[in-house]
Amino acid sequence: MAEERLDPEALSRLVSVGLEVGDESGLEVANLDFCLTALLGSPPFAGAVPVITRLHGDALRVTYFEVEDGRPED
Amino acid sequence: MAVRRIDVRERVMTRNDELAAGVRERLRQAGVVALNLVSSPGSGKTTLLECTLEQLGEELDIAVITGDVQTQNDADRLARRTTRLVQAVVTGGACHLDALQVETALGALDLERTRLLFIENVGNLVCPASWDLGEEAKVVVFSVTEGEDKPLKYPKMFQQSRYAVLNKIDLLPHLRFDLDQAVANARQVNPQLRLFFTSAITGEGMDQWYAFLREHSRAVAPA
Numbered sequence: 001m002a003e004e005r006l007d008p009e010a011l012s013r014l015v016s017v018g019l020e021v022g023d024e025s026g027l028e029v030a031n032l033d034f035c036l037t038a039l040l041g042s043p044p045f046a047g048a049v050p051v052i053t054r055l056h057g058d059a060l061r062v063t064y065f066e067v068e069d070g071r072p073e074d
Numbered sequence: 075m076a077v078r079r080i081d082v083r084e085r086v087m088t089r090n091d092e093l094a095a096g097v098r099e100r101l102r103q104a105g106v107v108a109l110n111l112v113s114s115p116g117s118g119k120t121t122l123l124e125c126t127l128e129q130l131g132e133e134l135d136i137a138v139i140t141g142d143v144q145t146q147n148d149a150d151r152l153a154r155r156t157t158r159l160v161q162a163v164v165t166g167g168a169c170h171l172d173a174l175q176v177e178t179a180l181g182a183l184d185l186e187r188t189r190l191l192f193i194e195n196v197g198n199l200v201c202p203a204s205w206d207l208g209e210e211a212k213v214v215v216f217s218v219t220e221g222e223d224k225p226l227k228y229p230k231m232f233q234q235s236r237y238a239v240l241n242k243i244d245l246l247p248h249l250r251f252d253l254d255q256a257v258a259n260a261r262q263v264n265p266q267l268r269l270f271f272t273s274a275i276t277g278e279g280m281d282q283w284y285a286f287l288r289e290h291s292r293a294v295a296p297a
Contacts, residue, residue, distance in 0.1 A: 064083075066077050
């Protein structure tokens with residue numbers, strides 16, 4: 001999903017990935033967190049972290065990407 | 075450095091669900107009923123299918139797609155019971171089948187000569203509940219050796235399934251398994267669940283299973 005939505009050069013500047021995971025999604029949040037941390041720590045990524053929000057229900061969605069945009073902070 | 079947030083709000087399963095919809099339409103056009111067999115490892119899915127293939131393989135033009143993390147053992151076992159094609163999918167570590175794997179496997183099957191397709195999923199009561207494969211229905215298989223609280227521990231799988239097979243009932247005299255409680259637990263999670271009670275070893279309850287498959291595969295005609 002990140003590769004589809006971000007420019008290739010932005011992938012290494014990905015800082016965090018927001019996800020919403022429902023308690024009936026069928027996923028174990030700790031396992032998902034472990035897998036995503038490993039995935040986002042490997043090229044083309046460079047150490048982005050998953051930020052998982054737990055919800056009721058069966059939601060399982062990516063909510064946002066945060067990317068360092070290369071400009072100094074205001 | 076400044077950080078820019080890009081809102082996404084996209085379901086993780088979107089791509090899989092699109093593929094599953096394509097598989098479902100392809101099967102509907104061909105008049106094929108697809109049942110996705112899900113269970114924990116060792117519930118007896120493959121033995122149930124071995125018997126089903128022997129009894130109904132030719133009559134109902136059954137084809138099978140098997141999913142295993144490693145090995146083609148299940149596909150090899152089933153292929154010995156039928157002349158019809160058994161298509162193996164080795165997931166290479168993944169704990170479930172996905173719609174792309176099923177779509178690819180369909181390419182090897184002769185759908186014109188198939189009325190009933192079994193998809194034997196990877197043994198796992200968690201992840202396969204979340205993956206639509208384009209099947210008509212999920213059939214959850216659980217056995218009396220697993221404990222009567224399985225439906226309560228894995229509710230999503232039992233909620234997602236339209237049918238349940240409680241297998242290995244020949245072992246009931248040897249176990250402290252409360253059959254009524256197991257049924258009550260399953261109905262608590264999914265009141266609409268239709269249950270079958272089988273022993274693929276002794277044949278007990280298999281006639282009801284076969285009758286269901288006959289009735290079910292007759293109900294669908296090619297579009």
